[in-house]
Structures are given as C-alpha cells and as structure tokens.
Amino acid sequence: MPPVLVAWSKYGIQAAIIMGLFFITINIIAESYIFPRLTGKGLQMSFYVVFASLFVWGWILGPVGFFLGVPLTLIIIKYLENFDETRWLALLMASDDEDVQLTDNKQKKEE
Known part of the structure; x- marks a missing residue:
C-alpha cells in the first residue's frame, strides 16, 4: 500500500492505479505459481498437490x-x-524427484 500512496501523492491517480495493478500482478504470479513450485521442491510434494x-x-x-x-x-x-x-x-502425492529417489534406492538394494 505505501508504494501506491507514494505514487498517488507524487504522480497522480493514474500512477497509483498502475502501481496497484503492478503489485496485484506480481502477487498473483508469486502466490499461484512460484510459491507452490518452490514449496513442492523443498518438501518433496507435487506442485499440483501443494496448489490443491x-x-x-x-x-x-x-x-x-x-x-x-x-x-x-x-x-x-x-x-x-x-x-x-x-x-x-x-x-x-509425492513429487517426481522423490519417486526417482525411491526407485534409485530399490535398485541399490537389489545390487
């Protein structure tokens, strides 16, 4: 909110609207795509499971x-x-990386 208020006070209402739309877009991208992917990798969960x-x-x-x-x-x-x-x-529900690790572990045990 502070960047929107600064843009409004310094450049007018159009700049404030553009700044607000910019922050909304960045937050949607971060919360819908980036966060689930990073969380899924770190916790070995599928991206779709995190999102759902x-x-x-x-x-x-x-x-x-x-x-x-x-x-x-x-x-x-x-x-x-x-x-x-x-x-x-x-x-x-596990990520693909974990499935690969599980199959690698099975192969190592068989050898």
Whole structure:
C-alpha cells in the first residue's frame, strides 16, 4: 500500500492505479505459481498437490487453512506412507524427484 500512496501523492491517480495493478500482478504470479513450485521442491510434494491443498484447506478451515494447508497435507502424506494399502496414494502425492529417489534406492538394494 505505501508504494501506491507514494505514487498517488507524487504522480497522480493514474500512477497509483498502475502501481496497484503492478503489485496485484506480481502477487498473483508469486502466490499461484512460484510459491507452490518452490514449496513442492523443498518438501518433496507435487506442485499440483501443494496448489490443491491451499484451496482445499482454505475452503475447509477458512483463512487459517491457507497457513496450515501444506503442513496438514504433509502429515496426511506421512500417515498414508505407513500403510501398504495407502502407500500408492502417498506416492501419487509425492513429487517426481522423490519417486526417482525411491526407485534409485530399490535398485541399490537389489545390487
């Protein structure tokens, strides 16, 4: 908000509107694309699972769900990994990098 107010006081209402649109665009790109990808890589979760978890937990818990969405999804994934019947679902939610690591580990054990 301060950059918009500075632009308004210094250059007028048109500059303030342009500055506001600029910040809205940057925030949409960061929150919709960059954050889920980086979070997915760091936590070994699929990009789509991170993106979907933010919406699902946000819908279930409201604004608090956006903060707790990724940790709650990680808890669910770790819980699903513990049982043979649900391990396939946990693997679907994992990132491709983790799948490659799991297959590499199997190959190393076989050797």
